[in-house]
Amino acid sequence: MTIYSGRFQQRAAVITGGASGVGREAAGRIVAEGGQVCLWDWDQKALAEAARAVPGVLTAQVDVADADGVARAAEEAFASFGRLDILIASAGITGPTATLWEYPVKDWRRVVDVDLHGVFNTCRAVVPLMLKNDYGRIVNIASVAGKEGNPNASAYSAAKAAVIGLTKSLGKELAPTGVRVNCVTPATFKSPILAQLPQSQIDYMRSKIPMGRLGEVEEVASLVCWLASEECSFSTAATFDISGGRTTY
Ligand SMILES: NC(=O)c1ccc[n+]([C@@H]2O[C@H](COP(=O)([O-])OP(=O)(O)OC[C@H]3O[C@@H](n4cnc5c(N)ncnc54)[C@H](O)[C@@H]3O)[C@@H](O)[C@H]2O)c1
Secondary structure, X not given: OOOOOOOOOOOEEEEEOOOOHHHHHHHHHHHHOOOEEEEEEOOHHHHHHHHHHOOOOEEEEOOOOOHHHHHHHHHHHHHHHOOOOEEEEOOOOOOOOEOHHHOOHHHHHHHHHHHHHHHHHHXXXXXXXXXXXXXXXXXXXXXXXXXXXXXXXXXXXXXXXXXXXXXXXHHXXXXXXXXXEEEEEEOXXXXXXXXXXXXXXXXXXXXXXXXXXXXXXXXHHHHHHHHOOOOOOOOOOEEEEEOOOOOOO
């Protein structure tokens, strides 16, 4: 039996959206367990704060919707660490809260650009770098919205459903290699992203959770870090629920 401790020693990670929320929490855990981390985020101020909160991390200002910028940042991270083992794709935005027929076209495109194309751009850039060592752990942060659809969140729900599909495809493509690809589908948990939503939408989402409470960022990061670790060896192309009982599939 292998007992793992210091799960991330010798491991190098990129975390998109790493300046805040679950990405930042996961960064703290990976560093505490011996890993090296580069945080990607478009919010320069939040990146600086995260670098103070998690000493030792590298940071890069990256818009995940910009495929060329993502490719450059991936090469830079690989050059800095000499390897790339872990991707946590956590960057995301909610977009406006509105019915589909009232949804502004430019907002629809931006949500899909960040929440779906951002995951595509990032996975596309890092997979060849992981294959150099035939080892990798990719954890895409989808959402319960991608399984069930939340009303007044059609762009977000559609993008997150697509991330689940992308994860299934990529996981199968890489199954014969040492790279595992999984996603998580959290129900609502407390993080700064909730400031993008009206209270009525948060109340609706809380009402759907049988545990009767929102999740904590630490609870989600704990699952994410297991999926990012070597211990996650026989799961790939899979979708992991963390929803207080909201979705049981
Ligand atoms: N909090 C929830 O209730 C919840 C539930 C399900 C899924 N999620 C998903 O979890 C992930 C993490 O969200 P969080 O709750 O930690 O929110 P958060 O707002 O704390 O973190 C998201 C980070 O992504 C960054 N970001 C946004 N757009 C970006 C872009 N184009 N390029 C680079 N960085 C960008 C933000 O600046 C922020 O630092 C998101 O994908 C979100 O959709 C959140």
